[in-house]
Amino acid sequence: xxxxxxxxxxxxxxxxxxxxxxxxxxxxxxxxxxxxxxxxxxxxxxxxxxxxxxxxxxxxxxxxxxxxxxxxxxxxxxxxxxxxxxxxxxxxxxxxxxxxxxxxxxxxxxxxxxxxxxxxxxxxx
Numbered sequence: 001x002x003x004x005x006x007x008x009x010x011x012x013x014x015x016x017x018x019x020x021x022x023x024x025x026x027x028x029x030x031x032x033x034x035x036x037x038x039x040x041x042x043x044x045x046x047x048x049x050x051x052x053x054x055x056x057x058x059x060x061x062x063x064x065x066x067x068x069x070x071x072x073x074x075x076x077x078x079x080x081x082x083x084x085x086x087x088x089x090x091x092x093x094x095x096x097x098x099x100x101x102x103x104x105x106x107x108x109x110x111x112x113x114x115x116x117x118x119x120x121x122x123x124x125x
Contacts (some may be wrong), residue, residue: 001125002059002073002123002124002125003122003123004120004121004122004123005053005121005123006118006120007053007084007118007121008048008052008116008117009048009049009058009097009116009117009119010047010048010049010113010114010115011044011046011047011106011111011112011113011115011117012046012096012113012115014043014045014092015091017102018042018045018098019042021043021067021087022040022042022043022100023041024064024067026064026066027064027067027070030067033060034074034083035083035101035102036081036102038071039083039101039102040058040100040102040103040104043057043098043099044098044101044106045097046096046097046098046099046117047093047095047096047120048095048096048097050095052095053084053095054094055086055088057122057123057124057125058071058072058085058086058111058124059073059123061088068087068089069087069089070087071086072084073121073122073123074121074122075111075119075120076120077099077101077117077118077119077120080101080102080108082099083099083101084097084119084121085088085097085098085099086098088096
């Protein structure tokens with residue numbers, strides 16, 4: 001069973017690897033099917049206050065043969081369908097999540113590092 005959770009977080013810079021992974025066929029195909037559109041080749045990293053969202057609350061997982069496993073969920077940012085995800089193996093602290101969308105979120109919403117965003121995410125009970 002899933003429920004909707006409202007999350008606030010701060011936009012931060014990543015290490016630039018999101019583009020590489022979003023572009024890989026297994027992830028690209030999954031993201032495209034879930035979003036109903038081709039995903040933007042990159043992710044938006046969001047730092048969430050400790051404990052507000054935990055990786056095990058993300059109800060879905062995906063593990064392609066040649067790449068690492070991710071946990072993910074559908075969400076909504078200002079009426080836009082998004083995916084909130086977290087690689088199982090990540091160099092980021094546990095409270096940093098990535099958002100995949102069909103557009104470049106930084107441009108669409110004029111986001112800079114340190115800006116706060118609020119979004120909805122489906123979580124497991």
